[in-house]
Amino acid sequence: MDGVSGPATQSEPIFDKSRVLDVKPLRTMIPMFPNPPQAPPFVCSSPFGPFPSGFTPFYPFSMGPPGEGRHQDGAAYATPAAAVPLRSFGTPQMGAHFSNGDTDSSRDIHFGDGGFHTVSGRKKRGAYKIPKDAAEKRAERKARKEAAGTEIRKPNLANVVGLPQEQREDGNREIVCFVLMKFDAVRRRLSQLEDSKEASTGLIKRADLKSGNIMMTSGFRTNSRKRIGVVPGVEIGDIFYFRMEMCVLGLHAPSMAGIDYMTVKNDMEDDPLAVSIVSSGGYDDDADDADVLVYTGQGGGNYSNKGKEASDQKLERGNLALERSARRGNQIRVIRGIRDTTNPSLKIYVYDGLYTIQDSWIDRAKSGASLFKYRMVRLPGQFPAFGTWQSVLKWKESVSSRPGLILPDLTSGAESLPVALVNDIDDVRGPPYFTYLRSVKYSKSLNLSEPTYGCNCHSSCAAGDLNCSCIRKNSGDFPYTANGVLVSRKPMVYECGPSCPCFTNCKNRVSQSGLKVRLEVFKTKDRGWGLRSWDPIRSGTFICEFAGEVLDKAKYDRDESSDCSDYVFDTSRAFDNSFRWNYDPPLVGEDAVGDLSEDFDITPLVINAKDSGNVARFMNHSCSPNVLWQPTVYEQDGESLIHIAFFAMRHIAPMTELTYDYGISQSENRRKRCLCGSPKCKGFFG
Structure with a gap:
């Protein structure tokens, strides 16, 4: 020119x-x-x-x-x-x-x-x-x-x-x-x-x-x-x-x-x-x-x-x-x-x-x-x-315009945002039937957390307020930024719960607030059903928790013939924590105290989502995941119950499949061949 x-x-x-x-x-x-x-x-x-x-x-x-x-x-x-x-x-x-x-x-x-x-x-x-x-x-x-x-x-x-x-x-x-x-x-x-x-x-x-x-x-x-x-x-x-x-x-x-x-x-x-x-x-x-x-x-x-x-x-x-x-x-x-x-x-x-x-x-x-x-x-x-x-903007305006749509809302209104069910791969009309749960379901004999007391704040808990007992449980730090982003992985994050008198919109209730992004359950080519988002997801953003029925850990370990292992979350598995998601203290002027490893000692917890669960049951395994899990606990009806919350490990673009590391079981009978396709694939999981 x-x-x-x-x-x-x-x-x-x-x-x-x-x-x-x-x-x-x-x-x-x-x-x-x-x-x-x-x-x-x-x-x-x-x-x-x-x-x-x-x-x-x-x-x-x-x-x-x-x-x-x-x-x-x-x-x-x-x-x-x-x-x-x-x-x-x-x-x-x-x-x-x-x-x-x-x-x-x-x-x-x-x-x-x-x-x-x-x-x-x-x-x-x-x-x-x-x-x-x-x-x-x-x-x-x-x-x-x-x-x-x-x-x-x-x-x-x-x-x-x-x-x-x-x-x-x-x-x-x-x-x-x-x-x-x-x-x-x-x-x-x-x-x-x-x-x-x-x-x-x-x-x-x-x-x-x-x-x-x-x-x-x-x-x-x-x-x-x-x-x-x-x-x-x-x-x-x-x-x-x-x-x-x-x-x-x-x-x-x-x-x-x-x-x-x-x-x-x-x-x-x-x-x-x-x-x-x-x-x-x-x-x-x-x-x-x-x-x-x-x-x-x-x-x-x-x-x-x-x-x-x-x-x-x-x-x-x-x-x-x-x-x-x-x-x-x-x-x-x-x-x-x-x-x-x-x-x-x-x-x-x-x-x-x-x-x-x-x-x-x-x-x-x-x-x-x-x-x-x-x-x-x-x-x-x-x-x-x-x-x-x-394309995503058009689907949000009219969900019926989504190619391959089976159901506009898989949750039947259980979630605050609808979750579409889509199959543009083959003629399968949906996954096997299951009961939709928004959270974990404990039996009275399986309360795995020590009883604690909620805070006594009468407005919204404020960052840095050491008078708040929930803040003190989190080592004096508010675990989330002002916009609800998780700051660091910890052995446990303590949130305010229904027993706390603080406002329901308190920013220390992130994992209890339901879905904040539009999710879609879709049929993959070779790994069954998967989960992805119509919305972009920022690193550290809460996605969903793993809902299902809490099992007796000892009983589950003994029964290796159980057919629910494909839908089980088990905190006792061996997980790859080499990615170091947390910040390095010297970079922000803090002293590095002790081991910086993120291989925490987590309370053993087994959740079965085969018959009852939520959208998390569709999230597939990957050896290079983009989602991490974080144990959280909050007071409800006089009891402190552990939940497993999923957060974005990095920024996730719309229509990118959401995956997390299933970990490796001690029982070789429960391991499955991995099809994640990652350059770091270990060959098996579960």
């Missing part, structure tokens, strides 16, 4: 294409500074402002050769710029930004829309003088912290060993899942501290940004080499709840800007090429088509938020990179931002695969400002990530 073009009407001016593209080479747009021996090298990076107050921007990834990529099916291909040498830029150091601005760094470069500038009032050498009002606010925060008698400490990274350098530069699926799990574990703990009453000093803001900073500094990152095309280990359809998650994986480096690009050399000049874009609704993108995206350039007066002065977009930075990519025809990763239907205040980012730019033109915003438009077309043969979301 030699220029930008588009439809023109009588009311619109005709744009001169040659004038639009008459720009200076990129290398003349970036000032170059000498690096004297006594000074550190100047760090140059793309300006991605504006930034939130109190957060210093950083640019996680140095640029390296793109190398060879791979299609979704595993076939190798050479990226269009594979043989072009790249210009690499350094990465600013982030270790001084843990204490919300309490840094004495003598050199910071701040970036904005107009380029870069040194901090106002700071000399070339020496400390930055804090303005009086900012210093006063900092003193107030410090006084509040001291008055609260607590301090959120800086990370202790002295003994933290991150990923090896080769895994930081190039990942795989296992490494990507590990990094995401590590990121969210730290974020959940920081959120828990932020929620607690003792930490209500304003010291922690945006736990996701702080978690990303910690991850980058401690070396828990991967795919740091910027590249065109596929990112190793990241699959089409993967979802993210925070932009920083994409940063630590190398999917999209800027923490705020919508266009990520790299600079390549050719015979005449340095060219910027776009490597990824995020379409999240901040601009007037046409994003309803699953295979075509009309993307709007960055900058100018097209911001969706009010108060921005209208101005024309400029053919520079990300816009220039997109225009050069249109000429080169290189592949661009596309991430779509979608509103979370279960929580409209949140936005979920969906990796939708590789696109190329087919056309570009200049359009007019409602303000009259000129906008760059790019028509991006999805490469064929890729998994329909965004298309799956669109």
Whole structure:
């Protein structure tokens, strides 16, 4: 494409294409500074402002050769710029930004829309003088912290060993899942501290940004080499709840800007090429088509938020990179931002695969400002990530439109949300009959927990309130974040129950609140019936409990001929706890006390869901599961009864099968051949 073009009407001016593209080479747009021996090298990076107050921007990834990529099916291909040498830029150091601005760094470069500038009032050498009002606010925060008698400490990274350098530069699926799990574990703990009453000093803001900073500094990152095309280990359809998650994986480096690009050399000049874009609704993108995206350039007066002065977009930075990519025809990763239907205040980012730019033109915003438009077309043969979301939205509007639907609600109204029964594989009309239970059913002789007393709170239990007996049972921590996400796995989580006088909407009743996501029981190809969700599920979110009849453990062990083993949950089996779901204390400034293993000593409990149970009885085994189980207990009718609650181990995209580790029984007669297909498959389970 030699220029930008588009439809023109009588009311619109005709744009001169040659004038639009008459720009200076990129290398003349970036000032170059000498690096004297006594000074550190100047760090140059793309300006991605504006930034939130109190957060210093950083640019996680140095640029390296793109190398060879791979299609979704595993076939190798050479990226269009594979043989072009790249210009690499350094990465600013982030270790001084843990204490919300309490840094004495003598050199910071701040970036904005107009380029870069040194901090106002700071000399070339020496400390930055804090303005009086900012210093006063900092003193107030410090006084509040001291008055609260607590301090959120800086990370202790002295003994933290991150990923090896080769895994930081190039990942795989296992490494990507590990990094995401590590990121969210730290974020959940920081959120828990932020929620607690003792930490209500304003010291922690945006736990996701702080978690990303910690991850980058401690070396828990991967795919740091910027590249065109596929990112190793990241699959089409993967979802993210925070932009920083994409940063630590190398999917999209800027923490705020919508266009990520790299600079390549050719015979005449340095060219910027776009490597990824995020379409999240901040601009007037046409994003309803699953295979075509009309993307709007960055900058100018097209911001969706009010108060921005209208101005024309400029053919520079990300816009220039997109225009050069249109000429080169290189592949661009596309991430779509979608509103979370279960929580409209949140936005979920969906990796939708590789696109190329087919056309570009200049359009007019409602303000009259000129906008760059790019028509991006999805490469064929890729998994329909965004298309799956669109299908689910249609099914929610009319469940009868779901192909293969047998029953609109398997639970017959027992659950607060309907659970569809679907078979689009064969002619089987449903699983064998069973009685639907919402929770476990104990006989009076099988109360496995010691009697305890509920709390005496008369409103909702508050995080950090040590006067609450239920909080004290949980080692003084509220086990969930403010939005109901489990923070850490424990031998037991103590919840408030019906015997507690606190409000029924108390946030310490998470596992008793019923289904929160739309589930579907479906027929698999070779493993019977399975369970999946129409909604995205965030890591740590409660899914359901395992309902059924509690059996006498000794009697069950003796009767190996029982035909109920396919529907039994047994806590005494051997489980793989090597995945380390919990956070590492040093990463959040805490001392590592004792063994960090999550192989807990759990009270023996056997639940049979063959004749009576809930949707959990359809969840299949996997040696690489995406769901974990957590024992919980709460007071009811003067008794404390143990329940098994299931939580998402990581973010789970819609229509992804939900699986957990069944464990290995001590009795070889009860073991079954495993068909999970995982690279880590042990060959058998149960």
